[in-house]
Amino acid sequence: MKPFLTIDPTLTRPALLLRLAVIGLILGGAVTLFAWRAGWLNPHTLTQKTVIDTFEKVDGVFPGFRRNHAKGVCFRGYFESNGNAAALSRSGVFLPGRIPVLGRFSFGGGLPYVADAPATVRALAVQFQLPNGEEWRTAMINLPVFPVQNVQQFAEQLVAFAPDPATGKPDPAKIQAFVAAHPATARALPLIQQRPISSGFADTPYYGLNAFTFLGKDGKPTPVRWTMVPEQPFQPSPATAPATLDKNYLFDGLIAAVRAAPQKWRLILTLGQPGDPTNDATITWPDDRPKIDAGTLVVEQIESEAVSPARDMNFDPTILPDGIAVSDDPLLSARSATYSVSFTRREGERKEPSAVTTAETGK
């Protein structure tokens, strides 16, 4: 049998030691690089894993549930494109006609059994299914701007706004310190706090917030942001949840509305102009930017998480069809990376029943 390691007998001892030292250095360097990339050298480095750990520290761990937007209900329906956006994006989504969609309504936060409340962030996630097998996944919320610019600020904000274990409420001093240190948040908060709060999930707009790039047939790029604007007329919400209503009253309202008639939103695209920031979701573009009504999202059927394939789906906003591309917004890659960790953890766990059950949705 051939020996595993042969040593050149003509080598002098110093030359042999030098060769071994070089091999040692190469191996040691590779191990250090690997440890650095894995975050083992500095356990305080912010990674997708530490962001999800922070959610778990703040909200606790609810096996099988999303680490954010944990309370939700799913739906099926379709998107009817009117063809108006076909000149801006070569994606089949915008050719005139109808394609199926799957989606999920949810509340922001990691508490799957939290009681419905008017001011809690409401969200809409949609998967557009194109005839050629491509998908467009988008996850939107009912805030007109995002409170932070990047994932570092997001993680700090999670901690600053976390309930104090002594009082069960966020500590105003910590919030003040966070806002004072982040001027972008200080600018965004009044817009968030002054937003009109609607009576339910069906009469609120949902904003995509991040900028994306539409690519035309000729490859021409256009910066775009989108909003789902409800056809259902706005009804104001009372400031607090009515005491007579149950803890799922907003979800129950949505289920009842869809049972009575399909609920509809217009997909409104806002076109950015040169110089409009595409990397900062805390600011809106000027009001006079052109808007295009690209078609109608129709929610036909509500389904519980127990039966819908949307439960086991990751609404990663970077899953895009040809004709829509990411922008330079740093939130997009951060969202993709953290959603993936949340998804991997929850998919490896035993599922507990959701707050909104099949008995309520009827499906």
Ligand code: HEM
């Ligand atoms: C760095 C910033 C952000 C972080 C760290 C973050 C984190 C997360 C996580 C961990 C999930 C659960 C993913 C899963 O298990 O499937 C999630 C879901 C969601 N996020 Fe974000 N998010 C961020 C920014 C945003 C922004 C800017 C929006 C809105 C424009 C948004 C809207 C949503 C929605 C709607 C869902 C629920 C999707 C579903 O129903 O599955 N997030 N987020």
